[in-house]
Amino acid sequence: MIKNQWYAIASSKEIKKNQLFSLKRLNMNLVLFRDNHNNINALIDKCSHRGAALSKGKVQNNCIQCPFHGLEFNGDGNCEKIPALGNFSKDNLKRFNIQNFLVKEQNEIIYIWYGNNKVSSEIPFFEELKDDNFSMKEITDIWNTHYSRAIENQLDVIHLPFIHHNTIGRGNKTLVNGPKTIIIENKTIITSANNEVDNGQKPLSPKESKIKNTFLKFNFPNIWLNHVSDNILIFIFFAPIDDENTKLYIRFYNKITNFKFINSFISIIGKYMNNIVQKQDKRVVITQNPKKSELKIKENLLQGDLPIIEYRKIRDCLQKGGFYG
Known part of the structure; x- marks a missing residue:
């Protein structure tokens, strides 16, 4: 994981x-x-007394009450009560304190700060999604792969005519121009598919290629946006579970009409279309080995993998506490 980042987790x-x-x-x-x-x-x-899962307890007195012996912990992780010691005993409670984590709730997302005490005030999101005229529906799925692999899949323009040959990759556009890839402030990657049917022409270089009206944006550490059009946006945050599992939260936004109830219905349809597309991806991505991506993992990459190469370079720099670019 990259330290000192706000991760979207739920x-x-x-x-x-x-x-x-x-x-x-x-x-x-x-x-x-x-x-x-x-x-x-x-x-x-994990309760500091006997190691029981606090999540099996309940909310009591604005605290979590452990299900095993009734210890109560407030939101800061401080132990407020140990029933076995009596209601008025406050001695030695500090040694039962447990770890808490800084969280923020914005954009209908829960973010957690993963790192040291020097906390960034900037919560990762995309300005395009803050338009109240959008209607949104969400689906989720768990992939048996590291979150870096799931992210790279969404930056991969080569796979479209193969994985998605009967959905978003129709047309047999196997020749990959570029892709042009833009890096902004060491945190944002912008790219787009500029693929064509192969008629024997030479692919354009990244410099010769262009960012199209339908384009992709990724913000570190784990949020992605498909700008289908000004009225249709697909957003994903990749919540890292562990080194081999990731939960994808996939949201379909639209403001196609001037009527919210119609847009809401369109988002329901879009949500199910998203589910079809992501399952096409999932079937193959979970087979990649190793499950976790790194800057150097003995893969023979192509020009068309440029967004993935840039992602790996930036991620590697951030993991080392540096700045890419």
Whole structure:
């Protein structure tokens, strides 16, 4: 994982008031809950007393109450109560404190800060999606692969006529021009498919190629946007579960008409189309070996893999605490 980043890890609708939500993210077992002010809190899902999963407990007194012996932990991870010691005993509670994590809720997404105490104020998202005229529907799926592989798949323009030969890759456009790839501020990759039917012509170089009206954007560490048109956007955040599993949250946005209820219905259709396309990808991506991508993993890459090459270079620099470009 890249340290010192805000990772999108869950959808807001998954976290209900007065309920505990258990999830594994970034190789950690976590428990999330909403406090009395509807703010999200995230703690390590392990009681400091006897190691029980706190997610099997309940929300009590604005805390998580352990299901095993009733210890209570507030949103900061501080132990507020140990029933066995009596209601008025506050001695030695500090040694029972557990790890908590900084979380933010924006854009109907739960973000977690993964890193040190120097926290960035910038939450990753795309300005295009902040238009209130959009209607949105979401599907999710878990892929048995590292999140880097899932991300690279969404930057891959070569695979379209093969994986998606009967959906978004129709037309047998196997010759890959470019692709032109733009890097912005060491955090954003912009590219687009500029493929053609192979009639014996030489592919254009990345410099000769162009960013088309339908283009892709990726923001580190784990959010992606397919700008289909100004009125149709497909957004994915790739929530890392562990080194071999990723949960994809796939959202279809549209504002095709001036009527919200019609756009909502269109988004439902779009959601199911997204599901068909992602399952075509998933069938093959989960077979890639190794499951985790790295800058150098003995793959023979092509000119058409330029967005993936740039992604690997930037990710490698960020993992090392550097700046690419």
